Amino acid sequence: MTFPRLTPVAATVAVALTLVLSGCTTTSESEDPMFQSDNAGNDGAMSTSKPAPELLQRMLDLNEETTKVHGGNWTFSGPDRLPWERDTTGYFGRVCPGSEPLSHRYTGMIMGPAVDDPEAAVSKYVSHFEKQGFTEVGRYNEDVPSDIGSGYYIIVTLEDAEGNALIYQAGNHLSSLSYEGPCSEDPAMTIPTT
Structure with a gap:
């Protein structure tokens, strides 16, 4: 079953999958504008007053937790496929689409190993994060492109x-996590972290 609001996300991730497998990505973080809806169905990301360091730590926590739930070795999504490490340097917020006043959010993409049974991996992942208050808002499945x-x-x-x-x-063939955080007006979101 295809969920209409996931179609752009699915397309973006499918393109990312194809580019990563063909070695055509160019950055260590995803710059894809994966436009989402929040839990209330509003376009764009939810806004928060939390400070940038707290939002960065939350992103890193969720990335690290994903690597543990899924297992195996994870990498950044760039062409070098450098190993993913819990490092706080080099992150800065991306502009939240349509935000007024202008706000930013942390985004990123990491790549993980393939799984034999994607359905079992997704069930395990969803179950783990639902226990922490996450809600599944959409699901999409597709065959791997035939040239891969x-x-x-x-x-x-x-x-x-x-x-x-x-x-x-x-x-x-591979697995991935794309993360999008809440929007924040904290000016520190625009400064690369050290």
Whole structure:
């Protein structure tokens, strides 16, 4: 079943999957504008008054937790596929679409190993994060592009009441997590972290 509001996300992740597998990505963080809706159905990300350091730590916590739930070695999504490490340097907020006054949010994408059973991996992931207050807001599955090989992948989007979105993909060729945090007007969001 395809959820209309996930179609742009699914397309973005599918393109990212194809680019990563073909070695065509160019950054260590996803710059794809994966436009989401919040839990209330509003376009754009939820807004928060939390400070930038707290939002960065939350992103890193969720990334690290994903790597543990999924297992295996994870990398950044750039062409070098550098190992993902819980490092706080080099992050800065991306502009939240349509925000007025202008606000920013942390986003990122990490890549993980393939799984034999994407359905089982997604079930385990969803169950784990639902226990922490996340809600599944959409699911999409697709065959792997024929020029890459056989198999399939499942993309699930989870959101929490704070405005964090986890877009998790489990697939036969690779897996990934795209993260989007809540928007913040903290000016520190525009300064690369050290």
